[in-house]
Amino acid sequence: MTTARVWQWSGSLLLLAAAAVFPLAFTNPAITNYGVYTLIFVAAASAWNIFSGYSGYISLGHAVFFGSGAYFTGIATRDWHYTGSQVFALLPLAGLVGAILAVPFGLLALQVRRHTFVVMTIAVFFIFQLMAYNLATTGGTSGLLAPTINYNAATYNNPFYYAAFAIAAGTITLSWLIRRSRFGLQLRAIRDDEDRARGLGVRAMQVKLSSFVISAVPVAMIGGVWWYYTTLVDPSSGFDPLFDVAVALMAFLGGLGTVAGPALGALIIEPAELYFQQQVSSGYIFLILYGALFLVVILIMPRGILPTAGELITKWLTRRKNGTGPTGQRPPVGASSSEVDPTTDDSQGQSPRASTASGLA
């Protein structure tokens, strides 16, 4: 194990432990409330990234799975008369529903590429939202109300926190496993050049569809948690176009196609968003700030925090190595830059190694 590996492992375990004891350390419900919503988005953004980040197909339709998970949990709770913690047992089923929906959705949408794919996912999204408005079983405009739970008020948030935590941790682990697998490599080959990947024997449709289905499962499960926590889903909150964009923004901010990036993005954006929403009384100032922040992030750091940071660290390490090289002398500026360039070029360039080279994740 290299030192970098050791750092990565101990860092991840430390973060995991910190997240696990978070509600015990901060017992204030107002703070654990932040924790629950943040973990919901950590899970959603990481799951979205398993498909969109690795394959390069930008989906703006994952709210379909989020809303379906919420609605499924709501309908099942109502019809099967579940109460209290029993409802959490429905979450795996919600995941299954997400997977089942993802198959026809993916088969349709993955026929097309790029912009057309994005619009296809938006169209499917609107079909689902309109179905939620119009079907008899979804409660129409008024939506579905969750049963009240008689948890202790002081620790009320904790079961939701740990449910979201389990799903988020599971999603990130899954994302990590996929990234280092052959399957993950095939996905990234599709992202870099789908036609060439096909030529090399990647069964593109099968691979894309699998990752689409896999990424739908945690999103649907977390949708169930979200419904039970907010106690209400209606067509506009369950199938929310802002959900899609928020998830994409988080992944972009952290680093698209990296394992930790989307989680990092969610950790930054979601608490900030909640905080702003509380502080700024008028929604429109919030919108303007949100949009402006969004623009700044994209224009200054188009590749996200992790790849940019990884690049800087690589550059710094290389320079230090050169500085204390075998001759013990700092090489002249020209030579140094020519030695540094290959690595930086590689991580900025279009090669499949780009993401691997930019470390961290």
Place this chain on the structure above:
Amino acid sequence: MARFLQAVADGISGGAVYALMAAGLTLIFGVLDIINIAQGILVVLAAYLSYALSVHLQLDPLLGLVITVPVMFVLGVIIQWAFIRRLRGRERTAMSLLVCYAVAVIIEGALYAEFGGTPVTIHMSYATSPTAQVHVLGFYLGYIYLIGFGLAVVAIAGIYLLLYRTKFGRSIRATTQDAVAARLIGINVDRVAAVTFGIGVAVTAAGGMVFGATNAFNPDSGYDLISRLLSIVILGGLGSIGGALVAAMFMVTLEEIVNIWQPTWAVVVYYAALVIVLFLRPNGLFGKKAVRAQ
């Protein structure tokens, strides 16, 4: 049957306005290879501009176009120059969507700040009142729809003339075909891109005026608009203005027809039609052949 024909007539006259807005979107896509998802909110912005001019300056919305068209054009050029131009690299498709979305969110916030969320309508006494309609061949058509149809025809004809009868139009078409080659033969691609974005946004001035006169709108209306416009340009085939025309007429007419029997499901049919057509023809009705993946 009469209702059916009336629905077709409504669809065609209403579709023309959507065609105009979609033409701008598809023109931008053709040249810059990005989808301007701010187009929906820009239409709403243009509608509010016309509204403000008519309320505060008592300026007739039709006459107001003299002001709103250049304003929207300049705004489009600024958006392209300040943000879109800077996007490069593999993630350009996704980044451009996010940038346009961010612009849309900022405009939405500004509109809320200025006008609030209460829906408003542009009033044109001679065109929007219920009695201001003409009875042709058994159909009832509101004057405003005729005005919208006329504006759409004029604007689209103008775009066609620009594209196919001027030197600048030739450089736009060259850039659409191959931006790198266009640059090589001395076309100022950045300028073409900026002007095209400006034209694509300027058409929302006319579209927004008619939209605002025929619908009650608030800053939230942008979402519904953009999803319809996207469906239209994708259905017609990205980059094809003629395709956008046909698709707009088809979609709006289809919706009007379904509306006769099933008002609640009309919009579902609209999106379902899009999904089915794309499944059968992945490049839309008049799209170019598949583009090689990035």
